[in-house]
Structures are given as C-alpha cells and as structure tokens.
Amino acid sequence: MDERKYNMAEEVKVFSTWASPFALRVIWALKLKGVEFDTVHEDLINKSPLLLQYNPIHKKVPVLVHDGKVICESLVILEYIDETWKQNPLLPEDPHQKANARFWAKFGDDKVMQSIGGGVLLKEGKEQEEGFAASMENLKYLEEEIRGKKFFGGETIGLADIALGWLAHYLDIVEEIVGLKLIDQEKFPSLAAWKQEFANAPIIRENWPDRDKLVTKYVVVREANLGKGTPK
Amino acid sequence: MASDQVTLLDLWASPFGMRVRLALAEKGVKYEYSEQDLVNKGALLLQMNPVHKKIPVLVHNGKPVCESLIIVQYIDEVWKDKAPFLPSDPYQRAQSRFWADFVDKKIYDFGRKIWTEKGEDQEAAKKGFIDSLKLLEGELGDKPYFGGETIGYVDIALVPFYTWFYAYETIGNFSIEAECPKLIGYCMRCLKKETVSKSLEDPKKVYDFVVMLRKKFGIE
Numbered sequence: 001m002d003e004r005k006y007n008m009a010e011e012v013k014v015f016s017t018w019a020s021p022f023a024l025r026v027i028w029a030l031k032l033k034g035v036e037f038d039t040v041h042e043d044l045i046n047k048s049p050l051l052l053q054y055n056p057i058h059k060k061v062p063v064l065v066h067d068g069k070v071i072c073e074s075l076v077i078l079e080y081i082d083e084t085w086k087q088n089p090l091l092p093e094d095p096h097q098k099a100n101a102r103f104w105a106k107f108g109d110d111k112v113m114q115s116i117g118g119g120v121l122l123k124e125g126k127e128q129e130e131g132f133a134a135s136m137e138n139l140k141y142l143e144e145e146i147r148g149k150k151f152f153g154g155e156t157i158g159l160a161d162i163a164l165g166w167l168a169h170y171l172d173i174v175e176e177i178v179g180l181k182l183i184d185q186e187k188f189p190s191l192a193a194w195k196q197e198f199a200n201a202p203i204i205r206e207n208w209p210d211r212d213k214l215v216t217k218y219v220v221v222r223e224a225n226l227g228k229g230t231p232k
Numbered sequence: 233m234a235s236d237q238v239t240l241l242d243l244w245a246s247p248f249g250m251r252v253r254l255a256l257a258e259k260g261v262k263y264e265y266s267e268q269d270l271v272n273k274g275a276l277l278l279q280m281n282p283v284h285k286k287i288p289v290l291v292h293n294g295k296p297v298c299e300s301l302i303i304v305q306y307i308d309e310v311w312k313d314k315a316p317f318l319p320s321d322p323y324q325r326a327q328s329r330f331w332a333d334f335v336d337k338k339i340y341d342f343g344r345k346i347w348t349e350k351g352e353d354q355e356a357a358k359k360g361f362i363d364s365l366k367l368l369e370g371e372l373g374d375k376p377y378f379g380g381e382t383i384g385y386v387d388i389a390l391v392p393f394y395t396w397f398y399a400y401e402t403i404g405n406f407s408i409e410a411e412c413p414k415l416i417g418y419c420m421r422c423l424k425k426e427t428v429s430k431s432l433e434d435p436k437k438v439y440d441f442v443v444m445l446r447k448k449f450g451i452e
Binding site: 057066069071072073075076077079080083084095096098099102103106107141 | 282283292295297298299302303305306309310322323325326327329330333334367
C-alpha cells in the first residue's frame, strides 16, 4: 500500500547548499525512499531568517522540515527519515548490526572526514604528511569493514554508505587539488570497488554536485586556510 | 534473558562509561564490570575496540558495541521491555538524539578545555560551557527530566558530566551553580534516583583524578 497517496498534504522541505555533503545525505535518503520534497537553497554567507529560526543552535544545513516539524543534524535526520518512511530501510532490524552501522557512520564523520578534510586538504608540509598518515590508518579500517560486501549496508545501500558516500565523489576532488592518491586501488581494493559501486548506483549517480564547481570551491577553501588567500 | 553474558570495559572516572553504567542500571541488567588500564591497554580491549582502542565497550554474548551513545541505544533496543530511553514518536526521538549529540559536541569539548587550557583559551571554554548549559536549561523547561516524567536518553547522555563539574569549577575558578542553578537543581534531582547515584562517581574523587592527569600532562 502506498501510504503517500493518503497523505496528500504532507510537506517535506530540505534546507541545503549545492556543495554540502551533509545535505546530500538527506537528499539521497529521501529519494531512495521515493519521498517527494522541496529544496530550499541556502547561501551560507547570507543565511536566510528561516534557516536561523529553524536551526538557531548550529545555524547549519541540512535542516529537514516535515509537516512543520524541524529536524537538524544530518545523521539525526537520516534516522528520522528511516523511522518515518519505512520502505527501503537504511538500518537493519538486528540491534547489533544497527549499532555497527551507526559506528561506521560516526567513524566517517569523527575520523575520516577530519583526517582527509582537516588533515590533508587544508594543510601542507609536515602537517599534511601527518594528516595523510592518519587518513591511511582510517581508510584501512574502512577497507577491512567493506571487504566481501557490496555496500556497508550489505546488498543494499544503508546508513553507513550514505554517511560515507561523500568519499565516492569529493575524495577525487581532494586528491586532484593536493596531488595525492588516498584510495589507491592496490592499497584499498575493496574500498575502491565500493566507491565505484556507490558513485554509479541509481539515485546516487544523478545527484552529485558539479565537479568543476567543487574543485574551484575547495581550492579557495584550501588557500584561505593556508593563509594564501585574501588577507583577513 | 538468563543466559546473557554482559561485560563492560570501562574506566571508573569516564563520564562516557558512566552513561553505560546508568543505562544498564535503568534496565536492571546484570553485568561484569572490567576496569581497564588505558596506559597499558589489555588484549581484550584491543580485540573488542581495535579501531578506537577506547572505553566504554559493551561486550554482549561475545560481541562488542563501541561508542557510548551507540551502546546506550543498543541497550535500549535489546532490553526493550523496561524503562524505554527514547520516546516512540520519530520526531521526539529525533529531538532526543539532537540534544544528546549536542552534549557530545559541546559539554565534553568545552569541559575538557577548562581543565587543559589556560588564560584566554580557558576563559573562552568557560563561556562556551556555560552558554551550552543554558541552552540545555532551555530545552529542559519545566520538565523534571529531559525524558519527561522519567529519565531518558538525553538525561543518560548528560548527567554523568555532573561528576566532573567540581573539577571544572575548581580548576576554572568559577561557579556553575551561580550561572545555571536550574541545571544544578536538575542534577540533584537525578542523583536522588538510586540508579543514578550508584552509577555516578564521587566528584571529589574525579577532581583528584583530573589533578593527577594535569600533572601527568604537564599542565601547571
């Protein structure tokens, strides 16, 4: 039974930016579940009054508004989406497997993104070497976890895939900008295979932000962080 | 289940470990407590948490669960017939998850800076800490607990940090109660519950522990 047909008044809005990998998670989850929604495009330099009203604490995207109910923080939003629209579940039923999926999603945000974003993209010289070494360690753990599986979620895309999915597009951009290879096919064959599989999966492949625009954006971000940009 | 084997790898002073102890106490789960040496990490810890090599780790029938809030959710889902931590409504669950995440992002980080930093950095941390507690007071409102009439997910995430308040205050030279009397009142209310008082450590002992850590790390 398609419950959506009986909820004609259901209103779903996603506050996002074109580049945000976090907002992208929410868009993927809604599209994978076939939920219709409107996107409100934000400019983080000029945040809309509505965004500031909906997310006064963090003042960030994404924000999900479902029939007037406001939810912030991408991983919190993902769990809300999974519990509200039950088709194509993102999390397994079994509590231990669920905990495992949450663990890898959190590992992605706490460690992988930090080491690759903060440690490699935004650094140079010795600091970048250290960031690179930390990234290699973190990617090694992901390699072990994905080995033998099509997705982190098993046969289908799950919460951890969505949380780590930025690696399948944004990582190439980081590698191009800094001239370093992170997910080397020889070092991380299973992770490289997952990257391909995820990047080309239905829905996912249709929603990546523009690559060239991202390169331009992250070059600016990198330069600014290294102090080569416009003096403050 | 009578055949459940539950072990908690932990460090007595850890507020993250206390979250798990409180969660297990709320559900009435019997478990073996295993104090860990984090300087010379044991084989079991390294085997059960190879990625982070940290506590707490819950080992349930031989299978590990890591990261305190993930463990608390796991406990809620496995022992689901008693004392639910999260509400059943998805929107209210999302609110609880948001605020527990807020505690992780703000309270721990600012608190840590209070005892590890000096001068301007320490002052900034104190301000951030108090501002965050005030936001939590706002969220609590008139409810006895964040979970409503009973202790819930956010309470479990937050109240163990109370045991570190005395250390923050003494080292940071400020009074949390003067700034956030409502929050302190809330903590006192929680401590009246046996599950809370038996799961939380003595703040004075925690302070001695923090003093020892500061000496060890060469922070004045």
